[in-house]
Amino acid sequence: MAILVTGGAGYIGSHTAAALLERGEEVVVLDNLQTGHRQAADGCTHFYEGDIRDEALLDRIFGSHEIDAVIHFAANSLVQESMTDPGKYYHNNVYGTLCLLERMRANGVKRIVFSSTAAVYGEPERVPIEETDKTEPANAYGETKLAMERMIRWFDAAHGIQNVSLRYFNAAGAHESGRIGEDHAPETHLVPIVLQAALGKRPHVAIFGDDYPTADGTCIRDYIHVSDLADAHLLAVDRLRRGEGSAVYNLGSGRGYSVREIIEQARRETGRDIPVVVQPRRAGDPAVLVASSERAKRELGWNPRRSDIGTIIRTAWAWHTAHPEGYGDR
Ligand code: UDP
Secondary structure: OEEEEEOOOOHHHHHHHHHHHHOOOEEEEEEOOOOOOHHHHOOOOEEEEOOOOOHHHHHHHHHHOOEEEEEEOOOOOOHHHHHHOHHHHHHHHHHHHHHHHHHHHHOOOOEEEEEEEHHHOOOOOOOOEOOOOOOOOOOHHHHHHHHHHHHHHHHHHHHOOEEEEEEEOEEEOOOOOOOOOOOOOOOOOHHHHHHHHHOOOOOOEEEEOOOOOOOOOOOEEOEEEHHHHHHHHHHHHHHHHOOOOOEEEEEOOOOOEEHHHHHHHHHHHHOOOOOEEEEOOOOOOOOEEOEOOHHHHHHHOOOOOOOOHHHHHHHHHHHHHHOOOOOOOO
């Protein structure tokens, strides 16, 4: 049996495809390369360049491979862009997922692992955040991801499409081989931006606000190694294959680091100077986001073993020093 990975040339998708291949799964990747990189999916023998909204293509893929599960990453994921162009997010994310689910139903594919996000919670009521906490997204991106989660659940109720939604906190780090890593254009995420500054590719890191109600005034986030995230997808597929039913899991390390702590850690790991400039707050940033991942540990047997901040920065730095231009395709 094969697993279809939509968005398998993206950051988390490519690390998950690599983990699937490492355990001997047959992997089929579908990616429109809008934000993904062809090289990131180099190890995958079955690669389709195309869009999840192309229903004829989906039928062709389902007709050509014995697919028993889909891992669905393909989506737009920039918070700020989602606020200025929500239509793009509803079209690609929500309508795209509808197309995928319809073609799964028509082709009798009954398992889906869905790439969701901590952004479904919005401003948290308490930390650490648990899966049962209220979901009230503060931006259009989170709103579309929550709509996708809910749509998938209705397809379960009506058509028996069993699903696991994985709500990621802050993905960071790179594959231990140094072969694949994080390359967004434009880059908006803290860890790659800090390492680009360490490489001298940026003059400084802008700290977005140092007047938050935290110990050093900067925002606290829960950073989780991308390969630990990848592992959780494999465990989620296993759960669905065992027929244990649908579920939602937070994926985080359970430990928060401030923006200043990340920069300090990067200075230690790289031995480089990293200049900072304090700027105004970025709209929509909650002060503290930290996950409780007890449910994933308990029910999936998930063990995030690479998510100490040293390993995250070290693996990300290895990727950045080996690929100063990223994949070099933009
Ligand atoms: N951040 C920052 N400067 C940057 C990028 C990010 O201060 O150049 C902060 C951002 O405000 C947030 C944290 O770093 O508090 C993590 O941001 P990122 O965009 O990496 O992830 P998010 O938490 O928004 O998903």
